[in-house]
Amino acid sequence: MRVPKTYLALTVGPIYGTIQSAKKVRELFGASYFFSWFMRHLLIELRQSGNIDIAVPYIGKSGELLGTSHNIGFFHDRFVAVSSLSVDEARNQLKKAQEKALQTCAEKLRTNGVDTEALKAYLVMHPLVIEKEELAKIDKNPLIAIDKLLDAKELHYPFAPTPSKTFVYTCTPEEKDKFGAEEITDLSPVNLFGYKIHTIKREIGLKIESFRSTHDLAYESGYFVVVTADGDKMGAKIRELMGEGGNVENIRSLSKNLYRFFFENTNIRALTNDAYGGELIFAGGDDILALLPVRHGSKTFLDYLDELSKRFKAVVGDEVSLSFGVNIVYYKYPMKNAISEAFTLLKEAKDWGKRPNIAKIQLVKHSGQKYDTLHALSEPAFATLDTLVKGTLAHKDRTRQKQPCEHTDESPCFALPHAVHHTLDLYKGAIVKTLEDGRSLEPFFEKIFDDARTDAQKRGLRYLQNHIEALRPVTKEDFYRLFGDLNIVKFLRGDRDDLPA
DSSP: OOOOOEEEEEEOOOOOHHTTTTOOOOHHHHHHHHHHHHHHHHHHHHHHSSSSSEEOOOOOOGGGGGGGOTTSSSSSHHHHHHHSSSSSHHHHHHHHHHHHHHHHHHHHHHTHHHHHHHHHHOOOOEEEEEHHHHTTTSSHHHHHHHHHHHHHHHHHOOOOOOOOOOOOEEEHHHHHHHHHHSEOOOHHHHEEEEEEETSHHOOOOOOOOOOOOHHHHHHSSEEEEEEEEEEEEEEHHHHHTTTTTOOHHHHHHHHHHHHHHSSSSHHHHIIIIIIIIEEEEEEEETTEEEEEEETTTTTHHHHHHHHHHHHHHHHHHHHHHEEEEEEEEHHHHHHHHOOOHHHHHHHEEEHHOOOOSSEEEEEOTTSSOOOEEETTTTTTTHHHHHHHHHHHHHHHHHHTTTOOOOOOSSSOOOOTTTHHHHHHHHHHHHHHHHHHTTOOOOHHHHTOOOOOOOHHHHHHHHHHHHHHHHHHOOOOOHHHHHHHHHHHHHHHHTOTTTHHH
């Protein structure tokens, strides 16, 4: 990679507004894929100038990764490149690349009523071309400085007082009947890449036969899960790798590791779609957006979080981690709200005590009730919650199949008394006192849960005791988390009296 004289960067949107307009899974995927598809063509054009090296995202040793779509929204909404050109020369190259990418993408969609001007009117691009010395005035680390500048640019959203020039997609009568689309619809990345994604697959380089609907994802419980993820301590990692001098090659190495996290061995799309029965919507940079069933076979969404978390550390580095926002919603819940709330949960997870590797999980019941909980995935309480979930689900399955609840430590099977959370709420003070005194909860549990009749319930109470001792609730917030855990366990085992028949 050439010695940087000038840095080039660009952010493209409006991603959030476009995704927010999606109502179906294929529309959500199409909206995400649209921006990745455009960014890939922009990087192809930029790289062809021969004087510019792409630092972020990772595009392969010789740009070979630009030749594939990965069948997912992979390319992020921003890039960073370096050049030995002057600022004016680099700015001119970037402008030409933008124009060529717009022309190329519009040409591929021309038969669907899209032209260059319409595409240009829809996309919001914020380019940045700046000398290395100028970046140093903002932050000693060039990449951190660029992120600050791009974040500031994204706050300035253009407003057009004249009627929108957004290209409009007109559905055919057949498509209207099939998809329930309006005769004329707006915000075309959702509509064009949503309604017509199967008919334009060849033009956009996509090889996907079908998408699961929210009804498909909720096949067992009536609910599906929105999972959002974002990297922790990535800024510190970038500072460490680049140093004050701005070692761009080290950042390229980090980008490569992020690529390996997504695509090496069992790639994240196969993991999400096949192993967990979900739909991966976006996977790029250190961000993930996926939709999952509550459980698929013997695996639950908690296993998914744990698997991604361990994989991220193993591939990207032990000093970094992933945090998660998880929203469990009814399959008819508005997609806009489901996605928006998941991103809010992710922000709250990352803000919780500024601790890494946190998952904030929310359950929105059909009745409108909401429960939530917070866990550090690296701490024992997350593992004991996972055991509670697996044990109660195993008991539910055995009961349904009229089979005995065969239990081992490796394959737990147990039940919990129906009103266990009410009893715990009544004795919160005694629980705190017992834990503060360093005593086991076992004798206490034997007294307050003397109505546990079956062996399965008695085993379940022992595992609940382990979970409470791992969580060690003291404050009101701690007990809120505990009761959130129990409500999610009750939901998974089928205690949903408020659900319609």
